[in-house]
Amino acid sequence: xxxxxxxxxxxxxxxxxxxxxxxxxxxxxxxxxxxxxxxxxxxxxxxxxxxxxxxxxxxxxxxxxxxxxxxxxxxxxxxxxxxxxxxxxxxxxxxxxxxxxxxxxxxxxxxxxxxxx
Amino acid sequence: xxxxxxxxxxxxxxxxxxxxxxxxxxxxxxxxxxxxxxxxxxxxxxxxxxxxxxxxxxxxxxxxxxxxxxxxxxxxxxxxxxxxxxxxxxxxxxxxxxxxxxxxxxxxxxx
Numbered sequence: 001x002x003x004x005x006x007x008x009x010x011x012x013x014x015x016x017x018x019x020x021x022x023x024x025x026x027x028x029x030x031x032x033x034x035x036x037x038x039x040x041x042x043x044x045x046x047x048x049x050x051x052x053x054x055x056x057x058x059x060x061x062x063x064x065x066x067x068x069x070x071x072x073x074x075x076x077x078x079x080x081x082x083x084x085x086x087x088x089x090x091x092x093x094x095x096x097x098x099x100x101x102x103x104x105x106x107x108x109x110x111x112x113x114x115x116x117x
Numbered sequence: 118x119x120x121x122x123x124x125x126x127x128x129x130x131x132x133x134x135x136x137x138x139x140x141x142x143x144x145x146x147x148x149x150x151x152x153x154x155x156x157x158x159x160x161x162x163x164x165x166x167x168x169x170x171x172x173x174x175x176x177x178x179x180x181x182x183x184x185x186x187x188x189x190x191x192x193x194x195x196x197x198x199x200x201x202x203x204x205x206x207x208x209x210x211x212x213x214x215x216x217x218x219x220x221x222x223x224x225x226x227x228x
Contacts, residue, residue, distance in 0.1 A: 042220040056215060091159050104209055106216060108159025
């Protein structure tokens with residue numbers, strides 16, 4: 001398996017532009033997570049999906065952020081309009097969650113580094 | 118909100134030295150994980166601890182979960198330059214699907 005695949009790896013855009021980040025989870029995994037990492041705030045959970053359904057989006061900063069998972073093999077995180085404070089590395093991670101109290105092991109993608117000028 | 122505090126934030130040591138990184142919370146976790154992240158990459162899982170008081174060893178790394186399942190430590194013996202990276206602890210509550218990460222400890226091992 002190629003692991004969790006994210007694109008683009010790097011994006012530089014201007015304030016006000018729409019940004020779409022993409023993620024292909026590991027085949028067979030049933031949970032998908034979007035995290036944002038900055039020096040100031042560390043790794044923050046934005047939203048996660050179980051079986052393609054959004055379960056917890058309490059970490060999404062504001063309405064400018066939206067995430068979708070139309071099928072088990074694809075997810076997008078969209079920022080519209082983008083602002084300089086959105087600059088960060090965005091990680092997608094997937095896991096196979098068994099639905100019990102067992103630990104959930106995340107496999108992360110390499111991240112998408114976003115710079116908003 | 119479950120919060121995890123890691124200490125120290127930054128550690129710079131010489132090759133061969135020992136070190137301990139701490140992860141503390143006021144919340145109880147059903148499990149706790151340690152990840153290591155290198156520049157330009159995503160975090161990679163090192164270990165998962167589930168039982169209070171559990172100790173796991175991974176070569177020169179020793180991980181311990183507190184008896185009350187609120188804290189954990191990572192001890193590295195005879196650190197090597199290859200150990201350099203960002204070490205993150207992550208806790209899961211309830212049914213374990215949602216992981217909350219600490220801010221991380223940046224470790225630099227000089228040769």
